[in-house]
Amino acid sequence: MMVQKALDQLMANRTTLVIAHRLSTITNADEIYFIENGRVTGQGTHQQLVKTTPLYREYVKNQSATSNG
Numbered sequence: 001m002m003v004q005k006a007l008d009q010l011m012a013n014r015t016t017l018v019i020a021h022r023l024s025t026i027t028n029a030d031e032i033y034f035i036e037n038g039r040v041t042g043q044g045t046h047q048q049l050v051k052t053t054p055l056y057r058e059y060v061k062n063q064s065a066t067s068n069g
Contacts (some may be wrong), residue, residue: 023063 004024011018020026027046034042034049034056042053049056 023060 007025008028010016018026018029023046026032030045032042032044032046032049033040034053036055042049042056044052050060051057
């Protein structure tokens with residue numbers, strides 16, 4: 001949580017490229033590019049990707065289950 005807060009402060013008012021496996025790192029991003037097997041299969045905000053990209057939605061579900069139990 002402390003690392004995420006520090007990153008948020010460093011990235012404020014800047015264009016920042018973040019590559020992450022943990023969704024908590026990117027959920028507040030203005031634009032997310034979801035990559036499967038080397039190809040962009042989804043693009044948008046976290047909420048848009050949950051609605052439109054099945055594998056992204058599955059990642060959200062799996063990471064939520066892992067963090068809750």
